[in-house]
Amino acid sequence: MRHVMVQIPKTPAPASPAPRSVPTSADVARLAGVSRATVSYVLNNTSAVRISEPTRRRVHEAAKELGYVPHAAARSLRAGHSRLVLMPAPTIPVGRLYGQFINELQWALSRLDYTVVQHGSVGLHGDEAARAWAELRPVAVLVPGAGLGPKGVAVLKRSGARAVVTLGPESVEGAHALLMDHRAVGHSAARHLCGSGRRHIGVVVPEEPGLEAFSLPRLEGVRRALHGTHATMTPLPLAHTEEAAAQLAARWRELGLDAVFAYNDEYAMLLMRALQDQGIDVPGETAVIGADDLMLGRLLRPRLSTVHLELPSGRDLAELVDRAVRDPGAVPETHKVLGATVVHRESS
Amino acid sequence: MRHVMVQIPKTPAPASPAPRSVPTSADVARLAGVSRATVSYVLNNTSAVRISEPTRRRVHEAAKELGYVPHAAARSLRAGHSRLVLMPAPTIPVGRLYGQFINELQWALSRLDYTVVQHGSVGLHGDEAARAWAELRPVAVLVPGAGLGPKGVAVLKRSGARAVVTLGPESVEGAHALLMDHRAVGHSAARHLCGSGRRHIGVVVPEEPGLEAFSLPRLEGVRRALHGTHATMTPLPLAHTEEAAAQLAARWRELGLDAVFAYNDEYAMLLMRALQDQGIDVPGETAVIGADDLMLGRLLRPRLSTVHLELPSGRDLAELVDRAVRDPGAVPETHKVLGATVVHRESS
DNA sequence: TTGAAAGCGATACCAG
DNA sequence: CTGGTATCGCTTTCAA
Numbered sequence: 001m002r003h004v005m006v007q008i009p010k011t012p013a014p015a016s017p018a019p020r021s022v023p024t025s026a027d028v029a030r031l032a033g034v035s036r037a038t039v040s041y042v043l044n045n046t047s048a049v050r051i052s053e054p055t056r057r058r059v060h061e062a063a064k065e066l067g068y069v070p071h072a073a074a075r076s077l078r079a080g081h082s083r084l085v086l087m088p089a090p091t092i093p094v095g096r097l098y099g100q101f102i103n104e105l106q107w108a109l110s111r112l113d114y115t116v117v118q119h120g121s122v123g124l125h126g127d128e129a130a131r132a133w134a135e136l137r138p139v140a141v142l143v144p145g146a147g148l149g150p151k152g153v154a155v156l157k158r159s160g161a162r163a164v165v166t167l168g169p170e171s172v173e174g175a176h177a178l179l180m181d182h183r184a185v186g187h188s189a190a191r192h193l194c195g196s197g198r199r200h201i202g203v204v205v206p207e208e209p210g211l212e213a214f215s216l217p218r219l220e221g222v223r224r225a226l227h228g229t230h231a232t233m234t235p236l237p238l239a240h241t242e243e244a245a246a247q248l249a250a251r252w253r254e255l256g257l258d259a260v261f262a263y264n265d266e267y268a269m270l271l272m273r274a275l276q277d278q279g280i281d282v283p284g285e286t287a288v289i290g291a292d293d294l295m296l297g298r299l300l301r302p303r304l305s306t307v308h309l310e311l312p313s314g315r316d317l318a319e320l321v322d323r324a325v326r327d328p329g330a331v332p333e334t335h336k337v338l339g340a341t342v343v344h345r346e347s348s
Numbered sequence: 349m350r351h352v353m354v355q356i357p358k359t360p361a362p363a364s365p366a367p368r369s370v371p372t373s374a375d376v377a378r379l380a381g382v383s384r385a386t387v388s389y390v391l392n393n394t395s396a397v398r399i400s401e402p403t404r405r406r407v408h409e410a411a412k413e414l415g416y417v418p419h420a421a422a423r424s425l426r427a428g429h430s431r432l433v434l435m436p437a438p439t440i441p442v443g444r445l446y447g448q449f450i451n452e453l454q455w456a457l458s459r460l461d462y463t464v465v466q467h468g469s470v471g472l473h474g475d476e477a478a479r480a481w482a483e484l485r486p487v488a489v490l491v492p493g494a495g496l497g498p499k500g501v502a503v504l505k506r507s508g509a510r511a512v513v514t515l516g517p518e519s520v521e522g523a524h525a526l527l528m529d530h531r532a533v534g535h536s537a538a539r540h541l542c543g544s545g546r547r548h549i550g551v552v553v554p555e556e557p558g559l560e561a562f563s564l565p566r567l568e569g570v571r572r573a574l575h576g577t578h579a580t581m582t583p584l585p586l587a588h589t590e591e592a593a594a595q596l597a598a599r600w601r602e603l604g605l606d607a608v609f610a611y612n613d614e615y616a617m618l619l620m621r622a623l624q625d626q627g628i629d630v631p632g633e634t635a636v637i638g639a640d641d642l643m644l645g646r647l648l649r650p651r652l653s654t655v656h657l658e659l660p661s662g663r664d665l666a667e668l669v670d671r672a673v674r675d676p677g678a679v680p681e682t683h684k685v686l687g688a689t690v691v692h693r694e695s696s
Numbered sequence: 697t698t699g700a701a702a703g704c705g706a707t708a709c710c711a712g
Numbered sequence: 713c714t715g716g717t718a719t720c721g722c723t724t725t726c727a728a
Contacts, residue, residue, distance in 0.1 A: 022485075022508045024721055035699045040723055048724090052697065069507045072483040073421035073430075074721035077704050082421075089454065089466055093447045103439060106468035115480075116468030118437055120454035132463075135420040137370075159417045160370045242646060266643070273647040295614070296644060298590060299621040372705055383715045388707055396708090398713065422705035425720050699728080705720105712715080 023066040031062035039063075043070070076137070081160065085109055085321060086138035088129065089118035092210045095292060097311060104314025105142075112322050114139070127152035134159035140321050143167065143175075145213045150174060163324030165317070169217055171334050176324055178312060180338040182214050185307050186221025189261040189289050190233075192305075192342045198259035198287055199231045204267045207239040215263055218291070222261060236260070238267060242274070249274035258286055259348070265290035265297045265306055272300065272347065287348035302346030310339030371414040380410035387411075391418070424485065429508065433457055433669060434486035436477065437466035440558045443640060445659060452662025453490075460670050462487070475500035482507035488669050491515065491523075493561050498522060511672030513665070517565055519682050524672055526660060528686040530562050533655050534569025537609040537637050538581075540653075540690045546607035546635055547579045552615045555587040563611050566639070570609060584608070586615060590622070597622035606634055607696070613638035613645045613654055620648065620695065635696035650694030658687030 025043075029036045034055060041049050042059040062068075076082035090098070106116045119136070121129040130152030133141055140163040141156050150173035153164050157174060164175040171177030186203070193201055203222050205215045219235060226233050234257060238244055252275060262268035268290030272282055282288050282302060289305040290297060297304035312335070320333065373391075377384045382403060389397050390407040399407075410416075424430035438446070454464045467484070469477040478500030481489055488511040489504050498521035501512050505522060512523040519525030534551070541549055551570050553563050567583060574581050582605060586592055600623060610616035616638030620630055630636050630650060637653040638645060645652035660683070668681065 022506065022721095025723095026721080036722075037700080037724080038698060041698090044723085046724090050697070055697085067503060067506045069479055069482040069503065071425070071485060071721050073425045073485065074704090075723075077419070077421045077425055077706095077720095078722050078724085080704065089450075089464075090447075091451060093444045094442070096441045099438075099441045102437075103470065106437065107470040110468065110470055116437075118466040118468070120458065120464035120466070122451065122455040122458055131417055134417040137419060137421065155415060155417065158370065158415045240643065242643075269644065269647055295588065295590075296617065299617055373707095374705080384706075385708080385715060385717090386713090389714090392707085394708090400713070403714085419705050422720090423707080425704090425722095426706050426708090428720065697728105700726090702723105702725085704722090707719090709718085710716090712713105 023068045025068070025070070027066055028059065028062045028068050031066060032058040034059060081162075082137055082139055083114050084136060084138040085114045085116045085140045085142065086133050086136060087116070087118050087142040087144070088133075089120045090144070091122065096294070097292065097309060101311045101314055105317055106314070108315040108318030109321065112318060114321075127155060130155045134161070137161075139163070140165070140325055142317075142321070146170075147213075148172060148175075162328040163321055165321060165324065167337075169213065171332070174332065176320065176332045177334045178317065178320075178337045179334060180311075181336065182217035182338065183221030183224065184338055184340040185291050185309065186218035186223075186261065187225045188221075188307050188340045188342050189218075189291065190222040190225035190231075192344065193259040193261065193287055193289065193348065194225065194229060194231055196287070196348065200234070200257045200259065201226065201231060202234045202236045202255065202257040202260040204236050204238045204260060204262040204271060206263055206267060207237050207244075211263075218261075218263060238271065240267065240270065242270070245270045245274035246277070249278040249280070252278060252280055252286070260286060260288050262288060262290045264292045265294040265304060266292075268304055268306070268347075269296060269300060272304065283346065283348050289342075289348045293343055297345070300347070305345045305348040306343050308339075308341045308343050310341070312337040370419075371416045372419070373416070375414055376407065376410045376416050379414060380406040382407060429510075430485055430487055431462050432484060432486040433462045433464045433488045433490065434481050434484060435464070435466050435490040435492070436481075437468045438492070439470065444642070445640060445657060449659045449662055453665055454662070456663040456666030457669065460666060462666075462669075475503060478503045482509070485509075487511070488513070488673055490665075490669070494518075496520060496523070510676040511669055513669060513672065515685075517561065519680070522680065524668065524680045525682045526665065526668075526685045527682060528659075529684065530565035530686065531569030531572065532686055532688040533639050533657065534566035534571075534609065535573045536569075536655050536688045536690050537566075537639065538570040538573035538579075540692065541607040541609065541635055541637065541696065542573065542577060542579055544635070544696065548582070548605045548607065549574065549579060550582045550584045550603065550605040550608040552584050552586050552608060552610040552619060554611055554615060555585050555592075559611075566609075566611060586619065588615065588618065590618070593618045593622035594625070597626040597628070600626060600628055600634070608634060608636050610636060610638045612640045613642040613652060614640075616652055616654070616695075617644060617648060620652065631695050637690075637696045641691055645693070648695070653693045653696035654691050656687075656689045656691050658689070660685040 025036050025039045029039045042056050109116050126147045137160050141161050142165045144167040146168050153174040156164050166172050166175050167178045203219050272288045291307040293306045293308040297306050373384050373387045377387045390404050457464050474495050485508050489509050490513050492515040494516050501522040504512050514520050514523050515526045551567050620636045639655040641654045641656040645654050
């Protein structure tokens with residue numbers, strides 16, 4: 001359904017004031033009756049030079065009067081570096097957990113005097129995106145997920161990035177890595193299900209694109225947990241719609257499964273609902289476990305078992321970035337950062 | 349991140365692998381045996397000048413060999429303007445709907461050759477943030493929510509922003525406005541409840557900070573819808589926890605309500621669950637309606653009635669931005685963009 | 697204590 | 713067709 005933007009008629013506005021050109025430090029200097037150098041000294045509190053108090057005041061007043069705002073591009077062009085930390089903007093709907101992590105990270109980095117921007121790289125893939133990021137000459141780049149190759153890392157470093165950090169399934173040559181091994185999620189879930197006697201485990205794999213980076217490793221984790229046991233694993237592709245869930249539930253009994261690990265709590269809820277509507281008892285006939293430990297899981301009946309994830313603290317990551325920026329020559333660090341803990345409730 | 353980290357001792361001055369300096373267009377010119385001007389012409393496909401094919405090839409090869417990436421800051425410093433569209437990064441967990449909107453917007457803007465960045469402005473309030481944004485000299489700024497005053501708009505415009513667009517409850521002097529009047533949400537919900545004979549309506553107001561910008565207008569919308577009727581309205585502060593919901597449900601009958609509008613579907617679910625656990629029949633004894641039309645509402649029993657919101661299309665907004673950038677002198681446009689439609693299911 | 701001037705990287709004008 | 717060169721806004725020596 002298309003939505004029309006309704007324009008509201010406005011009373012004729014006062015003729016906008018002549019678009020004065022943007023004030024520069026030279027304008028400030030002129031107004032204050034000093035040189036541009038002095039302006040720079042004053043506004044940056046340069047400690048190497050001492051400026052008389054009256055002069056400082058005049059400069060500050062002139063700056064305020066003109067509404068002067070320094071030009072970041074000119075500044076970093078001159079300085080030869082920026083304090084810009086860049087990360088790609090998430091392209092998939094981002095959960096509460098990850099959103100909170102990003103926020104914490106931004107806060108911690110700004111405490112360290114970095115400017116954080118999320119670059120809207122849509123349609124740009126991998127190393128192609130790296131070029132776009134490199135144009136901004138960020139001092140550090142943080143890349144969640146896979147998609148950035150060694151080549152992309154090289155582009156970024158060659159263009160002056162002093163730290164490249166990946167948050168993903170595996171480490172990339174030349175970059176620091178925060179390993180988030182989602183196999184651990186599937187592994188925990190499968191061990192839990194096995195441990196409570198389940199032998200035929202379905203694994204919901206979302207059909208929505210963009211989620212493979214998480215869903216496939218989670219699936220692989222189940223496979224590994226089951227390796228060497230007599231339990232079986234059945235991948236279950238599922239779109240995030242009621243219809244798809246109903247269809248899957250309709251043929252549930254032919255599948256011969258006694259448990260299902262559902263990628264995350266949302267898919268788990270979708271499927272559990274469909275199963276219940278089919279008259280399939282949860283957890284009696286089929287156990288269900290999700291992941292991400294959303295609030296909603298606690299509200300379902302039966303309460304949904306889940307795998308609780310633990311991300312690194314934004315503060316720690318900020319410190320890693322800062323350390324890497326200060327010592328770009330150091331050997332890239334690699335940390336395992338994804339905690340996965342089963343929260344056993346009623347559905348399994 | 350309390351895992352063991354591998355790090356080299358930092359005492360020796362980082363005789364790091366010769367940190368070659370970042371290649372510039374001059375390096376490309378040198379390698380290709382041409383002037384910097386020619387490099388610029390070739391790499392930007394300048395149509396005003398015609399460069400011989402062999403020269404073009406040599407330049408491209410040199411650029412590729414050096415891994416040359418143009419310096420955005422230098423470019424826009426010289427050009428006097430950028431193609432940067434800036435928006436603050438959301439500080440509250442952002443819903444699917446809004447996330448999708450942002451994505452669409454970024455895509456549409458990049459089709460129009462803009463670079464979109466979300467600026468991590470944490471702790472910066474209002475006009476203070478505007479200064480930080482202005483340092484990047486964006487060609488356009490998009491600000492969701494309230495918080496940007498006329499003063500902030502002025503700072504941005506004075507620093508060269510050719511378009512400032514707010515998405516919020518009311519328009520701001522000097523800026524284009526996409527009015528999202530959340531009162532319409534509460535209004536629709538209340539009219540629906542009234543229309544089906546309910547007379548004592550509770551309104552859930554989240555206690556979580558940062559949501560007032562939405563929750564208060566929604567509440568106000570209910571008040572207005574009820575004005576002149578004999579129905580009553582009772583605000584119900586509620587934290588997003590099971591305990592809080594249980595406590596509210598425990599004293600439900602003293603409240604004497606026969607309906608509740610729950611800010612959004614998540615709070616609605618939380619409360620509905622608690623009501624049901626108290627043995628209160630929904631919708632028999634109390635009708636429940638949420639907002640945002642989340643998938644989860646369809647999975648509840650009874651299915652949750654909701655207010656479906658419709659945001660403007662990202663494409664439309666992108667076009668508004670582009671129009672405003674091309675004609676900065678134009679009178680700021682004001683559009684009403686929030687569609688609110690009741691989706692009547694089983695809980696009301 | 698302040699000012700003059702050299703550049704950072706890229707572009708566009710104007711000669712050659 | 714191609715090459716010098718001035719310029720964008722700012723910082724930072726070096727002189728005065």
